[in-house]
Amino acid sequence: xxxxxxxxxxxxxxxxxxxxxxxxxxxxxxxxxxxxxxxxxxxxxxxxxxxxxxxxxxxxxxxxxxxxxxxxxxxxxxxxxxxxxxxxxxxxxxxxxxxxxxxxxxxxxxxxxxxxxxxxxxxxxxxxxxxxxxxxxxxxxxxxxxxxxxxxxxxxxxxxxxxxxxxxxxxxxxxxxxxxxxxxxxxxxxxxxxxxxxxxxxxxxxxxxxxxxxxxxxxxxxxxxxxxxxxxxxxxxxxxxxxxxxxxxxxxxxxxxxxxxxxxxxxxxxxxxxxxxxxxxxxxxxxxxxxxxxxxxxxxxxxxxxxxxxxxxxxxxxxxxxxxxxx
Amino acid sequence: xxxxxxxxxxxxxxxxxxxxxxxxxxxxxxxxxxxxxxxxxxxxxxxxxxxxxxxxxxxxxxxxxxxxxxxxxxxxxxxxxxxxxxxxxxxxxxxxxxxxxxxxxxxxxxxxxxxxxxxxxxxxxxxxxxxxxxxxxxxxxxxxxxxxxxxxxxxxxxxxxxxxxxxxxxxxxxxxxxxxxxxxxxxxxxxxxxxxxxxxxxxxxxxxxxxxxxxxxxxxxxxxxxxxxxxxxxxxxxxxxxxxxxxxxxxxxxxxxxxxxxxxxxxxxxxxxxxxxxxxxxxxxxxxxxxxxxxxxxxxxxxxxxxxxxxxxxxxxxxxxxxxxxx
Numbered sequence: 001x002x003x004x005x006x007x008x009x010x011x012x013x014x015x016x017x018x019x020x021x022x023x024x025x026x027x028x029x030x031x032x033x034x035x036x037x038x039x040x041x042x043x044x045x046x047x048x049x050x051x052x053x054x055x056x057x058x059x060x061x062x063x064x065x066x067x068x069x070x071x072x073x074x075x076x077x078x079x080x081x082x083x084x085x086x087x088x089x090x091x092x093x094x095x096x097x098x099x100x101x102x103x104x105x106x107x108x109x110x111x112x113x114x115x116x117x118x119x120x121x122x123x124x125x126x127x128x129x130x131x132x133x134x135x136x137x138x139x140x141x142x143x144x145x146x147x148x149x150x151x152x153x154x155x156x157x158x159x160x161x162x163x164x165x166x167x168x169x170x171x172x173x174x175x176x177x178x179x180x181x182x183x184x185x186x187x188x189x190x191x192x193x194x195x196x197x198x199x200x201x202x203x204x205x206x207x208x209x210x211x212x213x214x215x216x217x218x219x220x221x222x223x224x225x226x227x228x229x230x231x232x233x234x235x236x237x238x239x240x241x242x243x244x245x246x247x248x249x250x251x252x253x254x255x256x257x258x259x260x261x262x263x264x265x266x267x268x269x270x271x272x273x274x275x276x277x278x279x280x281x282x283x284x285x286x287x288x289x290x291x292x293x294x295x296x297x298x299x300x301x302x303x304x305x306x307x308x309x310x311x312x313x314x315x316x317x318x319x320x321x322x323x324x325x326x327x
Numbered sequence: 328x329x330x331x332x333x334x335x336x337x338x339x340x341x342x343x344x345x346x347x348x349x350x351x352x353x354x355x356x357x358x359x360x361x362x363x364x365x366x367x368x369x370x371x372x373x374x375x376x377x378x379x380x381x382x383x384x385x386x387x388x389x390x391x392x393x394x395x396x397x398x399x400x401x402x403x404x405x406x407x408x409x410x411x412x413x414x415x416x417x418x419x420x421x422x423x424x425x426x427x428x429x430x431x432x433x434x435x436x437x438x439x440x441x442x443x444x445x446x447x448x449x450x451x452x453x454x455x456x457x458x459x460x461x462x463x464x465x466x467x468x469x470x471x472x473x474x475x476x477x478x479x480x481x482x483x484x485x486x487x488x489x490x491x492x493x494x495x496x497x498x499x500x501x502x503x504x505x506x507x508x509x510x511x512x513x514x515x516x517x518x519x520x521x522x523x524x525x526x527x528x529x530x531x532x533x534x535x536x537x538x539x540x541x542x543x544x545x546x547x548x549x550x551x552x553x554x555x556x557x558x559x560x561x562x563x564x565x566x567x568x569x570x571x572x573x574x575x576x577x578x579x580x581x582x583x584x585x586x587x588x589x590x591x592x593x594x595x596x597x598x599x600x601x602x603x604x605x606x607x608x609x610x611x612x613x614x615x616x617x618x619x620x621x622x623x624x625x626x627x628x629x630x631x632x633x634x635x636x637x638x639x640x641x642x643x644x645x646x647x648x649x650x651x652x653x654x
Contacts, residue, residue, distance in 0.1 A: 080433055137445050
């Protein structure tokens, strides 16, 4: 069976998304959609879908509508999340509510969500449409639930590590997992295989998100290319901070709470102080261990999928690159 | 075949919607959905769906999930429209963005849209799922387009009557028509019947919306129970105003434009002046003729549907009550 390079998957997706006809009127509704989908991004979810499909079949062009659907859904969530967070920029370009206005962001986002359903159903073989739509609908709903938990957690100091893991699972992992599962279903995978591939995606999504938290504190800024300590400055409830709140007591806990409650502070000083607490109580080691465990579990689950081992190399390499931040 | 009373259709729907289990967490996501669906309303769209189904079959309880889906979709549009219009009240109760906040309104609305798709697919017989989802998806998209045109028109003075008719068709009629068509499809109607029933819905929706414009100026306030002239005061681009802008010239046009541009005015004086212009150039007659033509066309189309005539009585009576505002 023909196996593709990851850039070939990406090319197919970019080409398909680039040729989607948004010549519809009204312009004020469709221009923002074209804009958002044209901002680029790594197209991780559609690539995962095509790769999962390619475990079973090699006519990947036949599921490009479903691949574009998952990317459209993902971009809908970014559009509405940016509005809810009042973010100014997305991929270094103005967000839709800044470039147009809030009402346009609401309505264009709604339209993208509807379009993602259209594309998901479009040319979906009738024997798979039930399972595909069930998988997609469940993930679509769970992503909204994850976003709500994330907003709820902003005003809480008692979030447990388990609650946090559940939140990032809903907000991030389930869509990656559903992308993979839909690809597998469309490829004709057994129910067992499809579920294994889903679980592989869950583990990889969790590992990736935890690593994101870790890198925000411990990455080499020269390599990672983003400022270090942003999460610490903004008191973002990451796995690192939640673990520290759970593990500290006495003076150390008071110092941590002091920095969390400080209204004015020197950013470098706060970052150093909180990082020192993390280091003292072994937060980075706990976090790294969790990341590695999840990643290894993911690979073990992938091993169990009942196709020839060499066919899994694309998924192994791609998730490896994701974790190395080398995509 | 068993025929129901319209209150029986309503009871089934209210009962079904009342028992939908929103015990899900997070509460902040699902409470507003329960609230919105609990505000009541006439449940026109699901009743039309059940009535169209009852032209062919009488086990209406088997399509309550689809009926609830269309009502959930409709309420999603109200939720997001109220946010975009910054409306304080809906059915005399605070809107979601007032009772909670704007982010809750965005995310709960998104979730309702996803739930409406879930309910539409749920237990939909596989032989109809393609046609049902196509009809639903098309209408869902067109309602968003209609809303965008409506917002675009607010800042334009050159909207033509044709453009206005197209806008209200998208914003109001297509969902009524799709409700009817989905009911017919699920009942096993022929393609021809399903399209006739759709067209019947389009005509009735247009007639209803135009009558809404008319009644805002010419209704008896004691009977209609709402203030007269609200649209005139707010310069709302209704069919009446657009027709007046098209038909007036010279001094009369200048007087109309004077009132449209007046920053401060006595409401009663503006309402009287604009109504006088309407009366002078025959706007109410044009509007009433259009309403009656559309309504009669609708009934003629219904006549052509290939089921026994007595089966159509429920739809005739219900649309009659809608037009009489006696529901």
